[in-house]
Amino acid sequence: MHDPNLAAEALAGLPADIADSPLYSADLAPVPARHRNWSTYNFAALWISMAHCIPTYTLAGGLIAGGMNWWQALLTIGLGNLIVLVPILLNAHPGTKYGIPFPVLARASFGTAGANIPAVLRALVACGWFGINTWIGGEAIRTFLMTFWPGYADLGGGAQFLGAPLPSLLTFLVFWAMNVFIIYRGMNAVRVFENWAAPIVLVLAGMLLWWVVDRAGGVGPLLDKPSQFKDLSEFWPAFIPKLTAMVGFWATLSLNIPDFTRYGKGQKEQMLGQALGLPTTMIAFSAMALVITSASAAVLKGAPIADLWNPEFLLGQLTSAKAPAGLDAPLIASSATRAVVAVIAVFGIVIATLSVNIAANVVSPANDFANLSPKHITFERGGLITGLLGIACLPWKLMADPGTYLDGWLGGVSALLGPVAGILICDYFLVRRTQLDVPDLYRSEGRYGRWNPVALAALFAGIAPNLPGFLHAIHVVDQVPDLFAALYPYAWFNSLPVSMAVYWVGMKMRGQIAAAPA
Numbered sequence: 001m002h003d004p005n006l007a008a009e010a011l012a013g014l015p016a017d018i019a020d021s022p023l024y025s026a027d028l029a030p031v032p033a034r035h036r037n038w039s040t041y042n043f044a045a046l047w048i049s050m051a052h053c054i055p056t057y058t059l060a061g062g063l064i065a066g067g068m069n070w071w072q073a074l075l076t077i078g079l080g081n082l083i084v085l086v087p088i089l090l091n092a093h094p095g096t097k098y099g100i101p102f103p104v105l106a107r108a109s110f111g112t113a114g115a116n117i118p119a120v121l122r123a124l125v126a127c128g129w130f131g132i133n134t135w136i137g138g139e140a141i142r143t144f145l146m147t148f149w150p151g152y153a154d155l156g157g158g159a160q161f162l163g164a165p166l167p168s169l170l171t172f173l174v175f176w177a178m179n180v181f182i183i184y185r186g187m188n189a190v191r192v193f194e195n196w197a198a199p200i201v202l203v204l205a206g207m208l209l210w211w212v213v214d215r216a217g218g219v220g221p222l223l224d225k226p227s228q229f230k231d232l233s234e235f236w237p238a239f240i241p242k243l244t245a246m247v248g249f250w251a252t253l254s255l256n257i258p259d260f261t262r263y264g265k266g267q268k269e270q271m272l273g274q275a276l277g278l279p280t281t282m283i284a285f286s287a288m289a290l291v292i293t294s295a296s297a298a299v300l301k302g303a304p305i306a307d308l309w310n311p312e313f314l315l316g317q318l319t320s321a322k323a324p325a326g327l328d329a330p331l332i333a334s335s336a337t338r339a340v341v342a343v344i345a346v347f348g349i350v351i352a353t354l355s356v357n358i359a360a361n362v363v364s365p366a367n368d369f370a371n372l373s374p375k376h377i378t379f380e381r382g383g384l385i386t387g388l389l390g391i392a393c394l395p396w397k398l399m400a401d402p403g404t405y406l407d408g409w410l411g412g413v414s415a416l417l418g419p420v421a422g423i424l425i426c427d428y429f430l431v432r433r434t435q436l437d438v439p440d441l442y443r444s445e446g447r448y449g450r451w452n453p454v455a456l457a458a459l460f461a462g463i464a465p466n467l468p469g470f471l472h473a474i475h476v477v478d479q480v481p482d483l484f485a486a487l488y489p490y491a492w493f494n495s496l497p498v499s500m501a502v503y504w505v506g507m508k509m510r511g512q513i514a515a516a517p518a
Contacts, residue, residue, distance in 0.1 A: 009035070015439050023112055024442045025374035027382075028367065031099035031262045038263040042191055043273025046260060048198035049355035050253075051281040052205065054136055054311060057289040059249070059282075061309035063242055067228035070290055076239060077286050080246020081279040087254040087421045087496070088278070089271055094428050095258025096270050098438055102256040102364065103371035106420075107441045109427035109503070113450040116372055117459070118420040122255050123365035125413050127386050130361035131395035134179060137353035138172030140312060144346035145171065147319050147339070164396045172396075176387060178354060183362050183383035190358055191263070197355040204348035209288050212295040212314075215331075220294030222305075241489035248415050248492055250278070255420055256364035302326030315345040362386055412470045415491035419462025419499035423455050426500040431507045433514045454506035462499030466491040 009032045011019055018024050063073035094105050102122070106115035145152045145167075156166030164172070182189055213219060229235035257274075264270040289309075296308045300317060302325030307313045317324050318331050319342040332338045366382035377385070428434060440446030468480040469488020487494060507513055 014442070018439055018442045021442050021444065022373075022375055023107075023444060025370065025378070027370050027379040028101060028104055028374050028442075030438055033099070036096070036099060036263050036265055038191060038260070038269065038273075039265060040269045040273040040276070042195065043260070043264065043270050044277035045195045045198040046191075046359060047274060047277030048281045049194045049201065049352075050359050051278065051356075052198070052201040052285055052352050053133075053356040054349070054353065055249075055356075056282060056285050057311055058309050059246070060286045060290045061293060061306075064222065064225065064290075065306070066242065067238060068242075069225055069227040070223050072227055072229075072235070072239075073290070074283055074287055076242050077246055078279060078283045080243050081250070081282045083243075084247045084250050084254060085275065085278055087425060088250070088257050089274060090425045090429065091254055091421065092257045092261040092264075092270050092274065093267060093434070094436065095261035096264040096267050097434065098436055099262045100436075100438065100441065101259045101262055101367045103368050104441050105258050105424065105428070108432065108436055108448055109423050109452060110455040111449045111451040112441070112444055112446070114452055114455060117456075118255065118417075118423075119368035119371050121413070121417060121420070122252060123368035123386070124389075125252055125417070126361045126365040126368075127389040128393050128395075128398065130179075130357060130365075130386055131390035131393045132398055133353050133357040133361060134176050134390055135168075135172055135395040135399060137175035137178075137350055137357070139168060140346050140349040140353070141171040141175055142168055143312060143316060144342055147342040162394055162397075163400075164394075168396070175350070175353075176391065178350075179357055179362060180384060180387050182354070182358055183366060184380050186379075190363065194355055194359060197351050201348055201352045201355070204344065205285065205288055205292075207344075208311075208314075209292050212292050212299060216295035216298035218295070218298065219291050220296070220298040222290065222294035222297060244415070244490055244492055251415070251421070251492055252364075252417060253360060255417060255424070256367070259363050259367055260359075299331070300324050300326070312349065315341075315349070319345065361390075412473050412491075416463050416466060416470060416495065418492040418495035419459050422462060422496040422499035423458050423503050426503045427455075427507075430500075430504055431513055435514060454503060454510065457506060458499040458503035461502040462495035465498070466495055 011026075011029065013030065013032060014024075059077055060070070060073045063076055064070065068076065091102075091105075094100065095102075098105075103115055103119040106118050109115075110118060142152070152167055154167075155170075159166045161169050182193055227235070229238065261270045289311075292311075292314070293305075293308045296303075296314055297305060300308065300314075303313075303317070319338045321330055321335065321338065323329050324331065330338070332341060362383050365386040366379050369382035369385045370377045370379055428436075437447055440448055444450060465484070466488050468477070468484035469491070471477045472480045472485065473488065
């Protein structure tokens with residue numbers, strides 16, 4: 001909390017001994033009720049701005065490439081986001097009720113020391129994705145610079161740093177600094193940024209949609225492409241793993257959503273805002289991407305369809321002075337107009353990538369790292385640690401081998417975090433009956449203890465069946481038994497209920513189930 005008065009007010013609401021607790025800091029303190037000012041629009045804008053990103057843009061393309069037609073792809077995306085909305089709203093509730101962030105909530109179930117395990121797991125996934133999204137944003141800036149300064153591509157004479165060309169590395173660091181700057185301005189700056197980023201990106205995407213459909217004279221050929229699946233028996237084996245992937249897209253946010261809802265005015269505002277913002281935007285933006293790509297296929301008949309799913313490729317064609325393959329002239333004849341389009345395009349991509357990166361990949365690990373040592377690691381320092389680890393993961397190398405790293409390491413770890421969501425939900429709603437002793441969440445020797453062995457056992461029980469498949473996905477082992485290979489694509493769906501069941505049984509055996517409220 002940057003405001004000293006706000007920090008003092010938060011501390012004033014807690015017992016006197018909490019100020020000296022090693023588990024307390026102003027950044028992790030409960031947000032005072034009168035300062036919880038996020039409205040329905042704020043939460044809707046948060047999700048709208050996060051969903052308007054390049055990975056969302058390409059979702060439908062991946063599903064269509066896997067054999068689905070357009071409505072099957074949108075159905076899969078919509079259903080997956082409706083499913084993940086459930087744990088998001090459930091874990092959002094304690095954030096709004098008590099004003100506490102994710103790592104503090106995790107202390108209730110894992111113990112005050114044990115909470116660092118799920119917090120660090122979540123943080124490391126975010127660091128990887130932070131680096132990747134920062135690389136994407138940096139590449140957009142590089143493309144923009146090359147529009148006005150073609151010689152920028154040759155800057156450094158081919159010099160590289162750990163495999164990254166110097167021009168790309170410089171724009172990566174510029175975009176990295178933009179992310180860190182906003183985080184150092186605090187959570188209110190994040191709220192303000194997400195508020196105006198949401199409509200801007202939507203308007204720019206709408207402009208691109210209108211232009212390309214007008215140029216193509218229609219919506220193009222992809223909407224007429226039939227499904228490759230003849231019946232349900234063929235469709236189902238492809239549908240379920242893809243549905244799991246759609247759930248996994250935002251599964252990590254289902255853990256740390258209290259980091260945002262702690263600022264909410266009330267449960268109605270956060271629930272309605274998120275319900276309006278997440279599934280509707282994911283479906284709408286994926287549909288826009290589908291139509292844009294389909295119409296682009298009619299305009300750029302010589303371009304591979306895989307390239308057309310990349311908005312940077314399409315915008316590069318728009319701003320190029322050279323005629324695309326199969327055409328006699330550039331898409332935009334006027335050099336002045338191309339320059340204006342280049343500015344608008346890079347602005348849109350940068351804003352979209354900044355908004356998802358800060359909200360999804362910086363806020364959570366900043367709090368998670370702060371939880372390791374609240375007296376020494378502030379929210380800002382946690383954000384800086386996230387940024388440095390995002391560089392250390394060498395995202396240009398991750399992007400070079402997406403099959404192993406994106407779908408394997410990062411996608412796999414995200415799926416394996418399902419047990420954490422299950423434990424949090426079970427503890428808060430079924431074990432504690434939504435009643436938390438907030439001061440004891442900041443006491444090392446309080447009622448929640450330092451370690452909860454039941455939570456650790458439930459975490460292991462949820463992860464263990466999917467671990468062989470994960471190790472196979474990242475090429476640590478060559479083969480696994482058929483049972484484990486079949487389980488892994490459904491990791492989130494099977495691990496969450498398993499962890500919930502084990503946690504419930506374990507806490508019941510210890511006699512720690514709270515009585516139902518009268």
